[in-house]
Amino acid sequence: MKTVFDKPHALTDIPFHYCPGCTHGIVHRLVAEAIDDLGIEGNTVGIAPVGCAVFAYNYFACDVIEAAHGRAPAVATGVKRAHPDKFVFTYQGDGDLAAIGTAETVHSGARGENITIIFINNAIYGMTGGQMAPTTLIGQVTTTTPYGRDRNIQGNPIRISEMMATVEGVGFVQRVAVNNVKNVLEAKKAIKKAFEMQRDKRGLSLVEVISTCPTNWGLSPKDALKFVDEKMIPHYPLGVFKDVTKEETK
Amino acid sequence: MGQKVLMKGNEAIAEAAMRAGCKLFFGYPITPQTELSEYMAKNMPKRGGLSLQAESEVAAINMVYGASASGARVITSSSSPGISLKSEGVSYLVGADLPAVIVNVQRGGPGLGGIQAAQSDYYQATKALGHGDMHLIVLAPASVQEMASLTGEAFDLADIYRTPVMLLADGALGQMMEPIDLDERKAREIPEKTWACSGHDNKREHNIINSLYIVPEVLEKTILDRFERYRQIEETEVKYEEFMLDDADFVIVAYGITSRIAKTAVRAARQAGIKAGLLRPITLYPFPTKKLAQLADTAKRFLSVEMNMGQMVNDVKLAVDCKKPVTHFGHTGGVIPTPDEIVSEIKKLAGN
Amino acid sequence: MNKVSFKIDLCQGCGLCVDACPRKIVELDKSVLNAKGFHPAHVTDMSKCIACAMCATMCPHIVIKVEKDVG
Numbered sequence: 241m242k243t244v245f246d247k248p249h250a251l252t253d254i255p256f257h258y259c260p261g262c263t264h265g266i267v268h269r270l271v272a273e274a275i276d277d278l279g280i281e282g283n284t285v286g287i288a289p290v291g292c293a294v295f296a297y298n299y300f301a302c303d304v305i306e307a308a309h310g311r312a313p314a315v316a317t318g319v320k321r322a323h324p325d326k327f328v329f330t331y332q333g334d335g336d337l338a339a340i341g342t343a344e345t346v347h348s349g350a351r352g353e354n355i356t357i358i359f360i361n362n363a364i365y366g367m368t369g370g371q372m373a374p375t376t377l378i379g380q381v382t383t384t385t386p387y388g389r390d391r392n393i394q395g396n397p398i399r400i401s402e403m404m405a406t407v408e409g410v411g412f413v414q415r416v417a418v419n420n421v422k423n424v425l426e427a428k429k430a431i432k433k434a435f436e437m438q439r440d441k442r443g444l445s446l447v448e449v450i451s452t453c454p455t456n457w458g459l460s461p462k463d464a465l466k467f468v469d470e471k472m473i474p475h476y477p478l479g480v481f482k483d484v485t486k487e488e489t490k
Numbered sequence: 491m492g493q494k495v496l497m498k499g500n501e502a503i504a505e506a507a508m509r510a511g512c513k514l515f516f517g518y519p520i521t522p523q524t525e526l527s528e529y530m531a532k533n534m535p536k537r538g539g540l541s542l543q544a545e546s547e548v549a550a551i552n553m554v555y556g557a558s559a560s561g562a563r564v565i566t567s568s569s570s571p572g573i574s575l576k577s578e579g580v581s582y583l584v585g586a587d588l589p590a591v592i593v594n595v596q597r598g599g600p601g602l603g604g605i606q607a608a609q610s611d612y613y614q615a616t617k618a619l620g621h622g623d624m625h626l627i628v629l630a631p632a633s634v635q636e637m638a639s640l641t642g643e644a645f646d647l648a649d650i651y652r653t654p655v656m657l658l659a660d661g662a663l664g665q666m667m668e669p670i671d672l673d674e675r676k677a678r679e680i681p682e683k684t685w686a687c688s689g690h691d692n693k694r695e696h697n698i699i700n701s702l703y704i705v706p707e708v709l710e711k712t713i714l715d716r717f718e719r720y721r722q723i724e725e726t727e728v729k730y731e732e733f734m735l736d737d738a739d740f741v742i743v744a745y746g747i748t749s750r751i752a753k754t755a756v757r758a759a760r761q762a763g764i765k766a767g768l769l770r771p772i773t774l775y776p777f778p779t780k781k782l783a784q785l786a787d788t789a790k791r792f793l794s795v796e797m798n799m800g801q802m803v804n805d806v807k808l809a810v811d812c813k814k815p816v817t818h819f820g821h822t823g824g825v826i827p828t829p830d831e832i833v834s835e836i837k838k839l840a841g842n
Numbered sequence: 843m844n845k846v847s848f849k850i851d852l853c854q855g856c857g858l859c860v861d862a863c864p865r866k867i868v869e870l871d872k873s874v875l876n877a878k879g880f881h882p883a884h885v886t887d888m889s890k891c892i893a894c895a896m897c898a899t900m901c902p903h904i905v906i907k908v909e910k911d912v913g
Contacts, residue, residue, distance in 0.1 A: 241845060245895040245908035252696075256903055260880070261856030265902025282692040285560065288700075297698045303687035305559045306700040308582050311552035314544065318556025318564070319687070321540050322514060326560075326689045344552070347545040421862055421896045454856075461856040 248272035250281045254298045261461020263451040264292060264360065266418045267427070268299055271331065271358055274432040275302065278439070284327040285319050287312040291333035292366040310341025313348035316355045327438055329356040335365050338374040338398050345404070352409030352443040356434045359400060362451040363472065370456030374398045377475055382456070397475065401448045405481035411443030413481040417450040419468040423478070430480075442484050450476055492673035499637045500525040500664040503567070503593055503657065504533065505672060506641035512563040512591075513539030516553040518546060520572045521605045522661035523595035527567065547572040551579030551592075558588040559699040561686030563645055567593035569661075570611050571602060573619070580654060581620025585701025587685075587716065589648030591641065592626075593657045595664040598824035606824025607661035609746060610798035615658050616775050616805070623713050625720050627655040627727065628774040630745040634668035639675045640772070646678040647727065651719050658774060660797070662747040662826065720776075729772035730781060734760065738767025740840055741785050743806050744795040745771050748820075748827070752795050755832035762833070764840050774802070782809035791839060792816040795832055797825070844893040845909040846885050852905045855880035859897035859906065865890045868897050 247253075250272035258264045275281050281302050288296040290309035297304035307315040312330035320328045337345050337359050348355065364382055365371040371384040375397050379388040389397075401415040412434055416427035427449060434445035450472050452464035459467055480486075497505065504526050507515070515534060517527040530541035544550035550566050557564040568576065573594045583590055596611050598604030615628045627647050629640045637659060644655040687697045703709035731749075734756055735741065744752040749770040759766035769785065771778050782792075791814055794803035800818035807816045819835045821827050846868075853876055859868045860883065867890050870881040883905065885891060898906035 241909040242912045243907065244893055244910045245898040245906065247904045247907070251904065255852050258902065260854035261858055262902055265904065266900070269904060281690075283689040285687050285689060287556070294702060297700055301696055303690055303697045304699075305556065305687050306586070306698070306702060307555070308552060308578055311548070311555075311579070314549040314552035315556035315559070317542075317549075318514075318516070318553035318558070318562075319560040321542065321553070322557040322560045322562035322564075323688050343545050344549055347549065351542075421899050424899050461858055462861060465858070465861075 248276045250275040250301050252299055252301050256299060257295060258292065259455045261452065261454045261464060262292070263418045266424060267358065267360060267449050267451065268296070270424070270428045270431050271329070272300065273428060274435050277432055278435055280327050280435070283325070284329070287316050287319070287328065287330040289330070289332040289336040291336055293331055293333065293360070294367065296331055310336050310339070311344055312336065313341065313344040313353070313355065313357065317348055317351070317353050320353055320355050327435060329358060329435070331358045331360070333360045333366070334362065334373040334375045338400050346407060349404055349407040349410040349444040352411070354438050354441050355444060356438050357444065357446045358431065359446060359448040360451045361400070361448055361476065362453040364453050364456045366453045366456055377471060399476060401446070401481045404446050409443050410446065410482055411484045412437045412445040415448040415450065415476060415478050415481065417468055417473060417478055419450070419452065419465040492671045494669040494671055496667055496669050497634060498525060498665065498667050499634045499659065500595065501529040502634050502638040502670055503641045504529040506638035507565045507591065507645070508533060508537050508539065509672060510563065510642045510645040510677070512565050512645060513537070514557050514562055514564040515539070515541040516544050516550040516564070516566050518544055518550050518568065518572060520569045522597055522664050523567050523569050523593065525664070526593065526595070547575040548579065551576040554590050555579055555583055555588060558583065558590045559586065559686065560688045561683040563649070565591040565593065567595065569595045569597045570599045573611060573614065577620045580626070581622055581624065582701055583654040584620060584624040584626070585622065586699050587652040588654065588699070589652055590654045591644045591648055591657065592654055593659065596658065596660040598822065604824040605661065607747060607826060608797050608822060608824055609660060609748065610801070610822055611658070612774065612796065612798060612801035615656050619656070623717070625775050627651070627653060627723060628658050629655065630658050630772060630774050631663060632746050632749045632770060634663070634666060635670040635674070637663060638670050638672055642675050642677065646680060649680040650678065651723055653719070658746070660746055724776040727773060728776045728778050728780070730778040731770040731772060733768040733770065735767035735769060735785065737765055739765040739790040740767070740836060741789045741792045742766060742768045742795055743771070743782070743792060743802065744768065745774060745802070748795050748797055751827060751829055752832060754829040755836065758829060758833045759836045762837065764836060766836060777805050777809065779809040782806060783811065786810040786813040789814060793836065793839060794818045795827065796820045797827070798822050843888055844891040844911050845888065846891055846897065847907045848883055849905050850874070850882040851877040852903050853880055853882035854878060854903055855882065856902065858900040858902065859883050862896040862900040864894060864896060865892060867891060
C-alpha cells in the first residue's frame with residue numbers, strides 16, 4: 241500500500257479547535273504541506289495572529305511566535321532581519337491584517353521583506369463572536385451590522401490583494417479560495433509558490449485565501465462553501481494580481 | 491581606564507549598544523532622541539548590523555519583539571508619546587519573557603507636550619508601561635558616561651533575567667556632551683538562549699514564544715514564576731549613589747539630570763550649615779527601598795526633587811514608611827529647576 | 843483494494859468529505875457517535891474507492907488518510 245494522503249509532518253498531533261467545516265483547518269494543512277514539500281520545517285518560523293488561529297503555535301511543528309493583533313508582519317520583520325536565511329511566514333485573519341494591522345501589512349510590502357503572508361479572508365471576526373470585518377460585504381449581517389453593512393455608515397469592504405499588488409516591494413500576490421477541491425489544489429500551489437518566492441528573495445509574497453466561517457455566517461458548512469462561490473468570489477475575484485517573475489519574462 | 495571621547499548622550503547610548511553586540515535597532519524619529527537613530531543609521535551598517543526606521547513606534551516595538559523572540563540582542567528608542575504607543579508591545583515582551591532594551595528620552599507631557607527635558611514618565615516606566623502584573627528593570631543615567639555604561643548593563647540584565655529593560659533618560663542628558671570611556675564596563679555572563687525561535691533544525695522540539703495562557707491557574711503560575719525573578723532582581727540588582735549621606739539630616743532623593751542640580755544644591759546647603767545629602771537611585775526598579783528605610787532611622791526629613799508633579803516622592807514615602815516627613819519639589823513641562831530654587835526649598839523645610 | 847482511514851474522534855461531522863467524493867461512497871455514520879458527539883464520516887463501499895483523496899483534500903480536521911493499493 242502506498243500512502244497518497246496523510247497528515248503533513250509540519251503539523252503537530254494536537255487536534256484543531258476549529259468549528260465544524262471551518263476552512264482554517266484546510267489552510268493550515270496546505271501551509272504545512274508546502275513546508276514539507278520544500279523540506280524547510282527546521283528552518284521556518286511561523287508568526288501566529290490574534291483571532292481564531294491564535295493557537296496556531298500548537299498546530300505547526302516549526303518554531304512559532306505569537307504576535308500582538310495586527311503586528312505579525314512587524315514581528316516577522318524582526319525575525320527575518322535577525323535571521324535572513326530562515327523562512328518566516330505570518331498567518332493572519334481579516335481584522336489582524338486589514339484593520340488594526342494595515343500599516344504593518346503595507347509597510348512590510350513596501351520594504352520588500354522576504355516573508356510570506358497567509359491572509360484568511362472570511363469577511364467576519366470569528367473569535368470574538370461575529371462582528372464586522374474590513375472585508376465584510378455590503379448588506380452582510382454581522383453582530384455590529386445587524387441591519388446589514390451600509391456603506392454610508394460603515395464604509396466599504398477593502399480588496400487587499402489588489403491594493404498590495406500596487407506596492408513596490410511586493411513580489412507575489414494571489415487570491416485563492418478553498419471551497420471546492422479544484423480551488424484547494426490551486427490554493428496549495430499558490431502557497432507553495434509564495435514560499436518559493438521567499439526562497440528566491442523576490443520580495444513580500446501574499447496569498448489571500450477566501451475562507452468560510454459557518455458558525456458566524458449562520459450557515460451550514462456546505463452552504464458556507466456555496467456562499468463563497470455566490471457572494472464572496474464575485475466581490476473578491478480569484479487570480480494572480482502580481483508576480484514579479486512573470487513581469488520579467490515579458 | 492581607556493581613552494576618553496567626547497560624545498552626545500543620545501549617541502553614547504547608540505555606540506554602547508553596538509559595543510554590547512547589538513546588531514539590530516528599530517526606531518522612529520521623535521524629538522529629543524532622533525540623534526540616536528541617526529547615529530545608528532550611520533554606524534550599524536559599518537558594524538554588520540541593521541538600523542531600520544519603522545512605520546511607527548508600534549511597528550518598531552513589534553519588530554523588537556520578533557527579533558528578541560528569535561534570540562537577537564535588540565534595542566529601540568523613543569520619547570514619551572512614542573513610549574505610550576509601545577505600551578502593548580512592552581506588555582507582550584514581559585508576558586513572553588523576552589529581553590530587549592527600550593530607551594525613553596523623556597520630554598514634557600502629557601499629550602504632544604513639549605520637547606524639553608522632563609521626568610514625568612516615572613510612573614509610566616516603573617508602574618504602568620503595559621497592562622498586567624509586570625515590572626521592567628528601569629535604569630536612570632545621570633551623565634553621558636552612564637548613558638553608555640548603563641546601556642551595556644541593560645543588555646546584560648535583559649538577557650540574564652529574560653526581561654525588557656528601560657533606560658529612562660531625558661532630553662537634557664540626550665543632548666549634552668561629555669567626555670566618556672566606552673570600554674569602562676566589563677560584560678556579565680549570559681545564559682544560552684535555548685528558548686529562542688530561530689528554526690529547530692530538526693534537532694529539538696519546536697519552541698513557542700507566547701504570552702497567552704487561557705487557563706487561569708496556568709497564567710497565575712507563569713506570573714508567580716516571573717515575580718520570583720523580580721524578587722531576585724530586587725535582592726541583587728539595586729544600584730544607587732550616596733553623596734554626603736553619612737551624617738545627613740536632610741536627604742534629597744533625585745535621579746537623572748535633576749540629581750546633578752541637586753548635588754550643587756547639597757553643597758550650597760552644607761555651606762549654609764544644613765547637613766544635606768543626596769541619595770541618587772540608579773535603578774528606579776528595583777528601587778533602593780532598603781537604603782531609604784535605613785536612612786529613615788538617621789535622617790530628619792526627605793525631599794524628592796523631580797521634574798514632574800511628584801511621582802517618585804510616593805515611592806520614597808513608601809520606603810520611609812511614615813517615619814519621617816517626605817515632600818516633593820520640582821518643575822514640569824520641560825522647566826528645569828535651578829540649584830538656588832532647591833536650596834531655598836531646603837532652607838524653608840529645614841527651618842520647620 | 844484502496845484504503846481510507848478516519849481518525850473518528852477528530853471528525854466534526856461537517857460533511858465536506860461527503861460532498862467531495864466523486865464516487866459518492868463517503869457518508870456520516872448515523873449509527874456512531876464519536877467522543878465529540880458527532881456522527882463521524884466513513885466509507886460505505888471501500889471496493890469503489892479510487893484513492894483520489896478528494897475527501898481528504900476537503901477535510902478541515904486532518905481526519906482522513908488515504909492509501910492506494912499498488913499490488
